[in-house]
Structures are given as C-alpha cells and as structure tokens.
Amino acid sequence: MKQKYLDRIVDKELDVALKYSGAVLIVGPKWCGKTRTAEKRAASKIYLEDIDKREQYLKILEIRPSKLLEGKTPRLIDEWQTAPILWDGVRFAVDQRGGAGHFILTGSSVPRDDVTMHTGTGRINRLLMRPMSLFESLESDGSVSLRSLFDGGDIEGTSMLTLDGLAFALIRGGWPASIGEEKTLALRHANDYLNAVVNSDISRVDGVVKSPERVKRLMRSLARNVSSTVRMETILTDVAGGDIDSINSNKTVSTYVNALERIFVIEDLPAWSPNMRSKTALRTSPKRHFVDPSIAAVALKVSPNGLMRDFNTFGLLFESLCIRDLRVYAQANDGDVYHYRDKNDLEADAIIHLRDGRWGAVEIKMGAGAIDDAVKNLTKLREKVDLDEMGEPSFLAVITATEHAYRRNDGVYVVPIGCLRD
16 A cells, blocks of 8 residues: 655646646656656556566567557656667657647666767756655654745744654655654665665666675765765775775776766765855865765664764764755755855855855754854855855855754844755
C-alpha cells in the first residue's frame, strides 16, 4: 500500500511547465519522489525499468520506438535514460503535435557519454527535484517564507523542532519513503541508498566498473569535508588510503566524483561572484555538499544520538541540511543558491540570487550565541559589495536551530529552520 502523497514544492513548478512546454523532464536522485509526483499528473504511463515488460519494450524499441510514445497525455516515461532513443522521439513528437503538456519524463541519472542527442531546447523543459525539505516533510511549520524575506517587513514564528528532532530528521533525510515511518525503519533508507550508490549505481551511470571500497572512501572523504571548500588533492589522499599510487591520479578521483554528480548524489555549492567596491579577490572553489545531508551522515556512520554528542559534526551537517532546504525554496522563487568567500576569509554560508536580480545573504548558525558574530559578517559583506551595480540586498538573515523567528533592530532576520518555507 502506497503512503499518502505529501505535497511537494515542485508540484506547482511542474504544473506551470506543463502549460507551456511540450514535455517536462524531471531529474534528481533516486528515491526523491520524481515518479510519484509525475504519476499524479500523468494520464498514461510507461515504466522502462519494469522487469516484467522490459523485453517487450526492447523489441518495440528495435522495430518502432514511437509506439512507446502513444497514449493519453501527459504521458509519463519513467527512467527514460534507459532508452535514450526516446529523447529524440519525444522531441520530434512535440514538434509534430504542437501545443504543450504531452510528456513527462523522469530520470535518476544523466545518459552515458556515448549517447548523442539533440538538446531538446524549446521542446523539453528540465525540472530538478531534490529530496524533501523540512517544510515538505511537515517538520517546519512554514511560518516564515523565503518570499517574505525578499519582500521585507516583520516576521514571527516559533519552531517546534527540537534539537533531538532535528538530529533525527537530518540522519533520516528527505527521502519520501522514510517520512512517517517508525524511527528505526526510517533511518534505514539513507543507508540503503548509500549501499546502492556504492555497489551499483555509480558504475551503471557510465558503464565503467568502480571499486566499491574506493567509492566508500570517496564518500567518507566528501562527508568529512561537507560544507567546506576542500581541494581535490585532499580527497585524493583520503581515497588512496595513504597510497597515492593505488589511485594513479587526480583524474581517477575526478571520474568517480563526476559519476556521483551524474546520478545526483553530489551537489556542490558554487561561489558567488558579485561586483565589489574594491579589488577584493574572491575564492572560486565550490563548497562540498551532497544532495541530502543524510548521505554524509551515513557515510560517517553517525547516529542521531551521536550528533547530540558531537556538535562540531552536527553543525557542519546542519549547514548542509539548510543548504538543501534553501535550494528547494530558492528554486520555487526563480533563484539559485551560492556561497561567498574572499581572500580575507570573510564568508557568507548562502547567497540567494533571484532571476530578477534581487539577492539576500545568509549565515547558518545552530545556536543563539553565534548570532551576533554572524550579523557582523553579513554587515561586512554588504559593505564590500558594489551596491550601485548589485543593488541593496533584499535581506540579511541568520538561519538557526533555535525557537523564535524575528527581525532584529538592525534589520537582520533570525529564522529557525523549523519555521522556513518557500
């Protein structure tokens, strides 16, 4: 029996895309809910990884691929990348039919390098779906929206998410199948996800067999350095286990990292490059993040109780959780998330930059004791940015694991992650 469907923020984005695009491609990590979300809107469906029908589908693909595109619209084609020929078929069908809303494609990986296809520009709209934010999993009450921060004004709200609850939500992750399950079972999903990545998914994406042990080392290294700008050389040393010759080169690790990106396991946070008042040198390295903080937690073998005893690790993973949620909320507002760091190590954990040019800066701090220092950092950043070119920030905010949401006398927002939504 399927679990009750919990509304996703991407639902509205998909509905809009289907009104103006001939086809919509939903991409994202396995188990994040792509198929379930697409099913809610599909009038007909085909599941290319259905083992009972796979042989039948393969025969049709050899003889008449367009046959698989026939059916009521929108027609769902699940895990389309297992039959890449359908991409050009969908593009051609959209051209022939005209109008919008003909197909929904879902995929958990990018096609192999030897697959050459038309980009689909103008016919196929790409929509990224991530694991569930705390608002979608009903653990944030949504009393403060990201949109309201951009619009200005006072805020108020009280988070009911305790530190214990936050630790559990972080380790469990935003995997829909784990939401609402008994706690010991809910915590198994992220572990199963990691095992699938290590033992099969990372090799399937490009057809190159990879050492599960090396993949585990890579995942642990990335997890140890989550929310940081660690260099690839450091990761190389970790993966080699002290024996650089066993890995051969930086290129090998880069191949592994690229494979993880292609199956949407890794989603690094790019650096923001604003116009500055002075010739301030900006750091351009991305911050290391997984698409969900539970992946890092499982790679580190951390439990909810373990986080409560290790607040250094808790803080790094908390930052990664906040970045996951901010990305979900920013996307719904036509925005992207970056980080900022300059040569003097002045940082901002997140910069949300909207397509209309507006921007806001965020520091992420678990406890109330760090809020004042975070505000000082944000104020220094504002003073360095060329406001004539970039415009005033719409807001400065500190995201916390505390209880109360409010606007300080200096105008900086304090927002518990348990209050935030899109």
